[in-house]
Amino acid sequence: xxxxxxxxxxxxxxxxxxxxxxxxxxxxxxxxxxxxxxxxxxxxxxxxxxxxxxxxxxxxxxxxxxxxxxxxxxxxxxxxxxxxxxxxxxxxxxxxxxxxxxxxxxxxxxxxxxxxxxxxxxxxxxxxxxxxxxxxxxxxxx
Numbered sequence: 001x002x003x004x005x006x007x008x009x010x011x012x013x014x015x016x017x018x019x020x021x022x023x024x025x026x027x028x029x030x031x032x033x034x035x036x037x038x039x040x041x042x043x044x045x046x047x048x049x050x051x052x053x054x055x056x057x058x059x060x061x062x063x064x065x066x067x068x069x070x071x072x073x074x075x076x077x078x079x080x081x082x083x084x085x086x087x088x089x090x091x092x093x094x095x096x097x098x099x100x101x102x103x104x105x106x107x108x109x110x111x112x113x114x115x116x117x118x119x120x121x122x123x124x125x126x127x128x129x130x131x132x133x134x135x136x137x138x139x140x141x142x
Contacts, residue, residue: 066112074103
């Protein structure tokens with residue numbers, strides 16, 4: 001889907017499929033507006049899209065919701081499987097604790113920027129007007 005020439009003026013005017021396109025773009029690490037690939041990397045998250053200039057990080061805790069998301073991912077995909085393996089008796093206690101502590105550091109470091117993309121997806125899902133009308137965005141990066 002390309003950038004519409006005259007997008008709707010109100011958030012209520014956007015269809016569910018338009019909102020889901022925003023979600024899928026962010027889930028697949030693309031710009032929610034222009035679909036530019038490879039926006040976030042494990043140790044780099046740009047403030048603006050290199051292709052279309054969409055502001056991603058507006059500062060002041062705008063993407064702070066990525067923190068609970070990354071720890072949710074840690075719990076679901078790292079902690080719980082390790083605890084199940086430990087409770088089945090396949091890992092010793094010291095090895096399990098070492099893997100849990102290592103994962104508590106590595107998983108957030110590696111996936112925090114991807115969770116920022118998920119936070120953007122949710123934000124623009126509910127407020128798509130701010131994505132398609134840049135004049136409504138607060139430019140807090142300057």
